[in-house]
Amino acid sequence: MAIQSTIAQIQSAASAAQQSTAAPKNNTADLGESDFLTLLTTQLQYQDPTQPMDSTAFVAQLAQFSALEQMTNVNTTLTKMLTAQSTALQTTSADFIGHTAVFNTDQVSLQQGQPATITADLSAAAANVNITIQDQNGNTVRTLAEGPAAAGVDTFTWDGNDDNGNSLASGPYTVQIAATDSNGNAISLTQSGSAQITAVSYDSSGTPTFIAGGTSVSLSEISQIDE
Numbered sequence: 001m002a003i004q005s006t007i008a009q010i011q012s013a014a015s016a017a018q019q020s021t022a023a024p025k026n027n028t029a030d031l032g033e034s035d036f037l038t039l040l041t042t043q044l045q046y047q048d049p050t051q052p053m054d055s056t057a058f059v060a061q062l063a064q065f066s067a068l069e070q071m072t073n074v075n076t077t078l079t080k081m082l083t084a085q086s087t088a089l090q091t092t093s094a095d096f097i098g099h100t101a102v103f104n105t106d107q108v109s110l111q112q113g114q115p116a117t118i119t120a121d122l123s124a125a126a127a128n129v130n131i132t133i134q135d136q137n138g139n140t141v142r143t144l145a146e147g148p149a150a151a152g153v154d155t156f157t158w159d160g161n162d163d164n165g166n167s168l169a170s171g172p173y174t175v176q177i178a179a180t181d182s183n184g185n186a187i188s189l190t191q192s193g194s195a196q197i198t199a200v201s202y203d204s205s206g207t208p209t210f211i212a213g214g215t216s217v218s219l220s221e222i223s224q225i226d227e
Helices: 002-022 033-045 055-094
Strands: 100-104 107-110 116-122 126-134 140-149 152-158 171-180 189-202 208-212 215-218 222-226
Touching: 055 189, 100 208, 107 116, 107 189, 116 126, 116 171, 126 152, 140 152, 171 189, 189 222
Parallel strands: none
Antiparallel strands: 100 189, 100 222, 107 171, 116 152, 116 189, 126 140, 126 171, 189 208, 208 215
């Protein structure tokens, strides 16, 4: 549960960082705090001594200057907060290296000699589930008849062998899952797979992309991270 909460926090932080990066930068022609102060002092310097600036107008300009200074300080504070948030995001994301991620994909990462887990979220109960596994060349290497399955998340195990019982080499394989009800009607489903996170990279906004099973996976695609 703690890891799931952390994923949600990372996704929220990444979204905030992307919005901050996407915001338009200040135009160099815009007046800043120092420009405003220069104009005010110059205006005072060259005012007509016989007709000095109205005190009410002067106070109003000072109030505008004070408001501008406060807005500048707020912007500086927010920038520091976003920088700190981005740093924390990167540190937390790096901690996930070595953990197993569950994400939406039709790929499964096989380690030779070890079973692989295939996961599907079925919209309804199925009378028959058939799984076809293909290698990187598109050749069918294994077919599995899993029989009935309940609605919701179902997990299927592939022993890592082909249809002749030969152990297959490590690497990514494509999985096609077909589920039908008792009348032979297709049941919609969402496939997911799991793989160990081996690396993480960051874009210009600090948003992480994980490498799991040789596949690049964004935060939005990850539904679970296991110990």
